[in-house]
Amino acid sequence: MGTFLSKRILSGTFLLCVLTSSLFAQRLVDAGKGYSRTSVNTTVFRNNSLVTYRNTQYISYYDGDGYLVVGKRKLNSDKWQLRRSQYKGNCADAHNVISLMVDGDGYLHVAFDHHGHPLNYCRSVAPGSLQLGDKEVMTGADEQNVTYPEFYKLAGGDLIFVYRSGSSGRGNLVMNRYSLVSRKWERVQDVLIDGENQRNAYWQLYVDEAGTIHLSWVWRETWLVETNHDLCYARSRDGGKTWEKSNGETYALPINATNAEYACRIPQNSELINQTSMSADKDGHPFIATYWRSANSNVPQYRLVWFDGKQWCQQQVSQRVTPFSLSGGGTKMIPIARPRLVINEKGGKCKVAYIYRDEERGSKVSMAVTDNVESGKWMFSDLTDFSVEAWEPSHDTELWKSRRQLHLFVQKTAQGDGEKTVEQEPTSVYVLEKIKM
Numbered sequence: 428m429g430t431f432l433s434k435r436i437l438s439g440t441f442l443l444c445v446l447t448s449s450l451f452a453q454r455l456v457d458a459g460k461g462y463s464r465t466s467v468n469t470t471v472f473r474n475n476s477l478v479t480y481r482n483t484q485y486i487s488y489y490d491g492d493g494y495l496v497v498g499k500r501k502l503n504s505d506k507w508q509l510r511r512s513q514y515k516g517n518c519a520d521a522h523n524v525i526s527l528m529v530d531g532d533g534y535l536h537v538a539f540d541h542h543g544h545p546l547n548y549c550r551s552v553a554p555g556s557l558q559l560g561d562k563e564v565m566t567g568a569d570e571q572n573v574t575y576p577e578f579y580k581l582a583g584g585d586l587i588f589v590y591r592s593g594s595s596g597r598g599n600l601v602m603n604r605y606s607l608v609s610r611k612w613e614r615v616q617d618v619l620i621d622g623e624n625q626r627n628a629y630w631q632l633y634v635d636e637a638g639t640i641h642l643s644w645v646w647r648e649t650w651l652v653e654t655n656h657d658l659c660y661a662r663s664r665d666g667g668k669t670w671e672k673s674n675g676e677t678y679a680l681p682i683n684a685t686n687a688e689y690a691c692r693i694p695q696n697s698e699l700i701n702q703t704s705m706s707a708d709k710d711g712h713p714f715i716a717t718y719w720r721s722a723n724s725n726v727p728q729y730r731l732v733w734f735d736g737k738q739w740c741q742q743q744v745s746q747r748v749t750p751f752s753l754s755g756g757g758t759k760m761i762p763i764a765r766p767r768l769v770i771n772e773k774g775g776k777c778k779v780a781y782i783y784r785d786e787e788r789g790s791k792v793s794m795a796v797t798d799n800v801e802s803g804k805w806m807f808s809d810l811t812d813f814s815v816e817a818w819e820p821s822h823d824t825e826l827w828k829s830r831r832q833l834h835l836f837v838q839k840t841a842q843g844d845g846e847k848t849v850e851q852e853p854t855s856v857y858v859l860e861k862i863k864m
Contacts, residue, residue: 453810453861455837458498458507460853462489465521466817466842468856471765472702473524474577474632476836477823477858480529483555484823484834484858487527487537491853493518495525495539497557502826510557514547516540519848526576529825531584531607535559538576543594546570565603565612574598575702580825582638583607587615587667589632595650598627599681602667615667620644621681629655629701631715636828639664641713645693645701646684653754655699658691658732660713673713673734690739691732693719698727698753700761704820706768708777712736714800716766716781718745725750729766729783731800742803744781744795760817760844762786767820771831781805782820782835790814792837792859810835810859817842833861 461468468476468488478485479502486498486507493516498509516523522542529535533554540547549559564570569592576590586605591598602616619642620628630644640663648654661670661682670678672688679686693699699719706714714733720726729745751762764784771778781795792810797803816839823834837857841849 453859455811455857455859456500456505458486458856458858459488459496459509460491461496461838461840461856462491462493462518463838463840463851463854464848465518465846466819466840467516467518467521467523468525469815469818469821469836469838469840470521470524471704471767471819471821472575472577472631473526473821473836474579475527475824476525476821477826477834478527478529479823479826479829479834480533480555484826485527485529485535486836486856486858487525488836488838488856489516489518489525495537495559497527497535497537497559499555499557508557512559514539514549514559517542520846521842522574524576526578528578528580528586530580530586530605536578536586536588536605538578538588538590541573541576541590543572543574546573546576546590548576566614568614569601569617577632579632579634579640581634581666582636585666587634587640588612589619589630591627593622593627595627595647597624598622600628600630600644604666616680618681619667619670621683623683626684628659631703631705633705633707633713635707635711636709637711638666639707639711640667641705641707642670643690643705643713643715645699645717647701648695651754652701653696653698653752655701655753656695656697657689657693658699658715658717659687660690660715660734661688662711662713673739690715690734691741694722697722698751700727700753700765703765704767706770708770709772710736714768714770714779716768718763718766725752727751727753727763729763729781729795731768731779731781733800740801742800744805745785747785747787749787760842764819767822769822769827769833780833782822784815784818784820790816790818792818792820792835810861811837813839815839835859835861 495512495514525539535551574591588603599618600620628644703717767782795805
């Protein structure tokens with residue numbers, strides 16, 4: 428069932444820099460047909476769409492009828508085992524994503540269909556099984572108004588689960604932890620980031636190889652996206668119990684607008700996007716991918732913000748020429764995707780890969796790579812020769828951490844502005860295997 432992408436990679440450069448482009452080998456592996464009338468299968472905050480446990484890779488998506496599908500394959504195989512679950516999601520709302528993770532014992536954990544709804548959570552009936560059990564509560568507290576559920580695996584195989592309790596502009600970040608020993612969830616933070624009933628944090632999170640949890644976010648003052656502002660940071664070295672700033676200073680919890688560490692000051696009405704991605708290098712220095720518009724320009728640009736051990740730095744990655752504006756509420760059809768980051772350190776070099784989609788490049792799956800982030804020199808290439816329309820990147824984080832293999836969830840999806848659907852047939856769901864970076 429697998430199809431191979433041409434080894435001829437369409438390549439290009441922005442005016443920011445001109446570098447000779449290498450050819451990167453990759454292939455597309457077909458995993459079935461998915462719902463495509465919104466971007467619900469392809470939003471950037473799907474953590475995770477793909478996850479590898481030992482030599483098996485798992486996938487989840489909504490099929491054309493809106494049913495939650497889970498599947499698995501052996502790594503390097505083109506043959507998937509797929510199972511349509513008993514659960515159906517409101518796919519017309521692209522917020523209602525599926526989040527998937529596998530714990531250290533091999534059980535699948537799935538959360539799905541949330542946009543201010545009671546918790547929808549279940550796990551597989553046995554390790555490695557694609558059969559999902561009945562819905563369960565986690566702690567039973569603050570589980571009636573759930574949005575943006577995300578699983579992350581800790582170094583020992585335990586899981587953390589984060590979500591927004593509350594509504595846009597008035598929500599708080601909640602964190603739970605799953606224990607392999609007890610096979611139960613416990614509350615770690617009732618209110619980790621407190622919007623003080625005036626705002627809420629839109630976050631991105633990363634667990635590095637040492638087990639440090641990195642958390643960054645923008646503040647939003649109302650439900651309107653144009654009220655996004657500033658970029659903040661916190662980290663935890665003990666599974667989310669205590670938190671500190673980049674300089675090691677301990678936070679007094681909960682974190683709020685007054686005591687937060689500001690990695691970058693960005694005013695409202697800057698086309699600052701929310702919910703992007705982050706990563707960290709081997710020394711635990713955080714890197715954040717995002718975009719916003721400079722005050723002297725009407726064109727939003729991709730940016731990289733990182734901490735070098737002494738100070739926060741930022742760099743413009745792209746040299747886009749097409750203006751657009753973010754305003755209003757709901758899911759927006761934006762000409763560029765929110766980006767993803769992966770970092771590979773080899774031979775004394777720190778290589779950063781920036782994964783995105785831009786109408787200026789034909790809305791393909793694209794990547795910008797640098798092996799010297801301070802130089803500002805990036806090499807750009809396209810990883811598909813077809814448009815993916817409303818797609819945003821998500822990748823197999825556990826496979827990347829364990830083997831430095833980049834596998835992306837790819838599907839051509841549509842999105843009407845403000846939670847509108849686009850009439851079209853289901854489209855192919857792929858895993859794009861990046862053989863080398």
